[in-house]
Amino acid sequence: MSVSSAAPERRVRRAARIDAEMQVGVAIVGAGACGLTAALMLHDAGIECVVLERDAVPSGSTALSSGFIPAPGTLAQRRQGIEGDSPARFAADIQAKAHGRAAPTLVQAxxxxxGPALDALQARHGLDWIVLDGFLYPGHSVHRMHALRQKTGAALMAGLQAAVEASGIPVLTLALVDTLWLDESDRAIGVGYRRPDGREETLGCDALLLACNGFGGNAAMVRALLPEMAEAAFGGHVGNDGSAILWGQAIGARLRDLGGYQGHGSWVTPQGALMSWAVMMEGGVQINREGRRFHDETQGYSEAAVHVLAQPGGVAWNVFDAPLLDLARGFPDFCEAEAAGALRRCDGMAELAACIGCDAATLQSTLDGLRAGAVQGDGRVFARPLAAPYFAVKVTGALFHTQGGLDVGSDMRVLRQDGTPLPNLLAAGGAAGGVSGDAVWGYLSGNGLLSAVAGGYIAAHTAAALIDERKAFHGR
Structure with a gap:
């Protein structure tokens, strides 16, 4: 399919060889969690690589996320006494959330x-994981959400950057890749990139990894492919301009699941920050301007974005009480939103109704219905009612990142239209189609960083094997 775009031009040039300033084993486009994980794994394998990053400081969607990565059977799980998890159980949870519409080979991969990716980052590069074991995120059947102790995406990026720097891996910042160089057999031989002063430079490579995320920052693509999110706030990185898709179209690659994405129904407004969905999972509710609940909050924060945007004014209020406030304050993102004035305290029902701007009797009826054990109309069952004082945070629905992109095999090699792999062009993370199927409700919590970290890990091993094979063939 053809995708229109308002992004800067992304070119593909053909040549037998490239006259590049430098030649490396693997060129990596994008210095987010995917690109940096891949770089660290390549370093461990003894393969020279260079990471190219468009920004002055690597951040991307990773730094804007909560920094939580799901993985089974890890050292961190065992250290905390979490048992019973396995790749098979994790794969079943992914497919259950996606209603069986996630790519089976990628789910398994x-x-x-x-697990091995997180263990390697911990054992060899000092990223000390903890597992969030106080609650289950939507769709997960066991505690497997990993984070650094700071519990932020910014901390995750800082940890990865520190590891990359300690390993001596070159990261070229302010290097906007706009051209892929391929030979006539579709083998990637290098990239062209622009500097802020307009100067153009080239880098030759034996393998190329696209780790440049999706198209959430490209308004034209979002309007065309995700019309329900066309007017939504965008909580991702503006650099997510669809470059990988545009290059893929130019070389005849296959695209997949372009209707898949991660939304978030708890984007604090007007402050612009994520509020942890743990509050909803543990008994919080979303109330609209009419004083009513409007969906089962425990189904997931991604599809909640669409539900919230469908409410009057496209907003809702997260309503919770003191014990849940204590839980929320365990997340730095919430603390920042609270410091910015997002939290409202309401000592009674009348004050809460005035805060929301709804009819007090309607709100009273809504909250009265949250009796312990009472089954709601949407199927949700509450363990206990909320108790005054109440707390409220105004939220809207947001688009965070897209889950569709280049179709790849289980080894992360990009596939042609006929399903055959390109020789040495790989894609992972948001540049590739993910494991959320083709709709917002298919997103299992953490799928974005799962595809980034696991995908980067797999891509590095594939690239290393391709390079070793090529060296053996040429006798060097």
């Missing part, structure tokens, strides 16, 4: 690779 990511479920198998996620």
């Amino acid at each position: 990511y479920a198998q690779a996620a």
Whole structure:
């Protein structure tokens, strides 16, 4: 399919060889969690690589996320006494959330690779994981959500950057890749990139990994492919301009699941920050301007974005009480939103109704219905009612990142239209189609960083094997 775009031009040039300033084993486009994980794994394998990053400081969607990565069978799980998880159980959870519409080969590949990837980052590069074991995120049947102790995406990026720097891996910042160089057999031989002063430079490579995320920052693509999110707030990185898709179209690659994405129904407004969905999972509710609940909050924060945007004014209020406030304050993102004035305290029902701007009797009826054990109309069952004082945070629905992209095999090699792999062009993370199927409700919590970290890990091993094979063939 053809995708229109308002992004800067992304070119593909053909040549037998490239006259590049430098030649490396693997060129990596994008210095987010995917690109940096791949770089670290390549370093461990003894393969020279260079990471190219468009920004002055690597951040991307990773730094804007909560920084939580799901993985089964890890050292961190065992250290905390969490048992019973496995790649098979994780894969089943992914497919259950996606209603069986996630790519089976990728589900299996990511479920198998996620644990070894996190263990390698911990054992060899000092990323000390903890498992969030106070609650279950939507769709997960066991505690497997990993984070650094700071519990932020910014901390995750800082940890990966520190590891890359300690390993001596070159990261070229302010290097906007706009051209892929391929030979006539579709073998990637290098990239062209622009500097802020307009200067153009080239880098030759034996393998190329696209780790440049999706198209959430490209308004034209979002309007065309995700019309329900066309007017939504965008909580991702503006650099997610669809470059991988545009290059893929130019070389005849196959695209997959372009209707898949991660939304978030708890984007604090007007402050612009994520509020942890743990509050909803543990008994919080979303109330609209009419004083009513409007969906089962425990189904997931991604599809909640669409539900919230469908409410009057496209907003809702997250309503919770003191014990849940204590839980929320365990997440730095919430603390920042609270410091910015997002939290409202309401000592009674009348004050809460005035805060929301709804009819007090309607709100009273809504909250009265949250009796312990009472089954709601949407099927949700509450363990206890909310108790005054109440707390409220105004939220809207947001688009965070897309889950569709280049179709790849289980080894992360990009596939042609006929399903055959390109020789040495790989894609992972948001640049590739993920494991959320083709709709917002298919997103299992953490799927974005799962595809970034597990995908980067797999791509590095594939690239290393391709390079070793090529060296053996040429006798060097």
